[in-house]
Amino acid sequence: MNRVRQWQPSAVAARVLVVLLPLLAVAAAGQRPATPFLLVLAVLALGWGVAPESAVGQVVLVLVVGWWGVRVADPLQPTVLLAGAALLGAHVAALLASYGPARLAVDRRVALLWVRRALLALLVLPVAWVAARGLGSAPEQPALWTVALVTVAGVLVTAGLALREASSDEV
Amino acid sequence: MTRWVATPALARACAVAAAGLVGAVALGSPVLVVLTAPFLVPAVLGLVHRPRTTPRLVPDLGVQRLHEGQGLASGLVVEPADGVEHVTRVLERPPYVDLSPQSGVVGGLLRDGMPEAGIGVTRWGRRPVGAEQVALTGAWAGFRWGPRAVPAVTVPVLPQPAAFDSRAEAPQPDGLVGAHRSRRVGSGTEFSGIRGFAAGDRLRRIHWPVSLRTGSLQVVTTRAEQDSGVLVVVDAFRELGHSGGVDGPASSLDLTVRAASALAEHHVRVGDRVGLRVLGPGDARVPLGTGTRHLHRLAGTLARVVPANRQVDEDAALELGVQGDCVVYVLSPMLDAPVVTATAMLVRRGVPVLVIDTLGERDLDELGGPRSRAGLAWRMRRVERDNLLDRLAGLGCPVVPWRGPGTVDDVLHRLARRAQQPRVRAR
Structure with missing residues (x-):
């Protein structure tokens, strides 16, 4: 309990955002999710807030994204932009909280830097949304999905190689 | 960890992006x-x-x-700093070291300067400061280096000299030049008397009014001004009470060391030769000397004083190493027989000795109250000690509690008067 008392307010605020923003992303769908899903998500989000560096964060984000893809009736409604921003916000908040122990206050300049970066990353969101809306109304194009699959595979292999190279380098 | 590794944030961003792309392709869900x-x-x-x-x-x-109470900034240099965007530092807090911020954790962008924590030392001694864990993060929080331990640096913390000043003259000035009035006639400025002119007298010493009145040449004689030897004896056999640092309650050793520092500084400043003897671990001895450099040496020696961690042999004979004529200050809580015996022997040798009692005020409530076993034992110990001090005073050795400025004035005046009287020395 003493350790919790030493947490800096800014670090606590970042953790609160980590917990709340995934739930906001779900709420943005405008439909009520199943209670067990909501409970599991809330518990996992809480765990992510306590340990922002843990892999629970990936599970939370993938769960929300998957729920939007599978359960939401109209996934490409405009509020998906809000959900996308909330998910990225949760990621950035966790990143800010994981720069050090909770006793470390989130530096204002670091926070501003990451807000700018997040806004830059969010520029992709409306572009992707418009493209997805366009694809949704277009007739079926099997070649497009093949190209997408090849692109995704290329990105994944490149990222995997880069990560492996980084972790094997004795610097 | 001594290499750059991917951060959890990078792994999360990669995993979510990959899952989204794969899921979109697999499920056909844009x-x-x-x-x-x-x-x-x-x-x-x-x-x-x-x-x-x-x-x-x-x-x-x-x-x-x-010095006690002073602080410094915990500087750190990262070489080379290429690719480093953010630095996180977690400083350790050893005893008697304050950190600012109190958590000892600082972080920030390296381009804005190395984030620094303030380190303040609150007690004399050798303090290890600056031990910390450092983590470096690359741009876009992609890769992290560390946390890596940075070892502490031991910094000597000099005792803050207690407020002290004295206008008393030294009982036995015996050096060449100094600020104390000598018993010998010499070329000082302090008036000694008027006598008839003799061959060799300087003409400027002739006192013309008296010469005219008496009809023969009369000259003014003055007292020589000499420095004095001062030996400061520090009793580090015990430490009683808890030290709360420079602004908190003082232990007996705190009082001893700070008082020794104050006395040494005062006497060096007035030109006396000052020596130091530490009774306890290390048995440090600093011979008589003068000057600023010597004062630094004395302060450095005092900063290395540590209390003994074993019982003192009550039958051990102590030799304080007093050579020649000098004033001896014994700073001690006077709880150990060897210190009392050695002091008494010095007094019997005719050495001007002044005992400064550094026991301080001890709260019996810390020992469970006056009626507890510990409280009772302490009161009995105090009775024994008072008895010893009375016997010491009976030998002619003044004992004064440390009170800061003016602590020794009255006693030194008395010792100076006594020094001018004929005496018999016991060898």
């Missing part, structure tokens, strides 16, 4: 791309900005020594 596309930006840029250097951490405290 919303997955929409939701995960923003994660591609930090993922790709984090991977692209992987640092390629091997950082080296060099602590830079910037000071060689400190």
Whole structure:
């Protein structure tokens, strides 16, 4: 309990955002999710807030994204932009909280830097949304999905190689 | 960890982006791309900005020594700093070291300057400061180096001299030049008397009014001004009470060391030769000397004083190492028989000795009250000690509690008067 008392307010605020923003992303769908899903998500989000560096964060984000893809009736409604921003916000908040122990206050300049970066990353969101809306109304194009699959595979292999190279380098 | 490794944030961004893309292709659901596309930006840029250097951490405290209550900034140099965006530092807090911020954790962007924590030392001694864990993060929080331990640097913390000043003259000035009035006639400025002119007298010493009145040449004689030898004896056989640092309650050893520092500084400033003897671990001895450099040596020796951690042999014979004529200050709580015996022997030899009682006020409530066993034992010990001090006073050795300015004035005046009287020395 003493350790919790030493947490800096800014670090606590970042953790609160980590917990709340995934739930906001779900709420943005405008439909009520199943209670067990909501409970599991809330518990996992809480765990992510306590340990922002843990892999629970990936599970939370993938769960929300998957729920939007599978359960939401109209996934490409405009509020998906809000959900996308909330998910990225949760990621950035966790990143800010994981720069050090909770006793470390989130530096204002670091926070501003990451807000700018997040806004830059969010520029992709409306572009992707418009493209997805366009694809949704277009007739079926099997070649497009093949190209997408090849692109995704290329990105994944490149990222995997880069990560492996980084972790094997004795610097 | 001494290499750059991917951060959990990079792994998360990569995983979410990959899952979104794969899911979108597999399920044919474009919303997955929409939701995960923003994660591609930090993922790709984090991977692209992987640092390629091997950082080296060099602590830079910037000071060689400190005084109690002083502080410093915990400097640190990262070489090379290429690719390092953020620095996180978690400082350890050893006893009697204050940190600012109190948590000892600081972090910030390296381009804004190395984040620094304030380190304040609150007690004399050799303090290890600057031990910390340092983590470096690359651009876009893609890769992290560390946390890496940076070892502490031991800094001597000099005792803060207690407020002290004295206008008393030394009982036995015996040096060549100094500020104390000598018993001998010499070429000082203090008036001694008027006598008839003799061959060799300087003409400027002729006192013309008296010469005219008496009809023969009369000259003014003055007292020589000499320095004095002062030996400060520090009793480090015990430490009683808890030390709360420079602004807190003082232990007996705190009082002893701070008083010794004050006395040494005062006497060196007035030109006396000052020596130091530490009774206890290390048995440090500093011969008589003078000057600022010598004062630094004395203060450095005092900073190395540590209390003994074993019982003192009550039958042990102590030799305080007093040579020649000098004033001896014994700073001690006077709880150990060897110290009392050695002091009594010095007094019997005719050496001017002044005991400064540094026991201080002890609260019996800390021992469970006056009626507890510990309280009772302490009261009995005090009775024994008072008895010893009375016997010491009976030998002619003054005992005064440390009170800061003016503590020794009255006693030194009396010792100076006594020094001018004929005496018999016991060998």
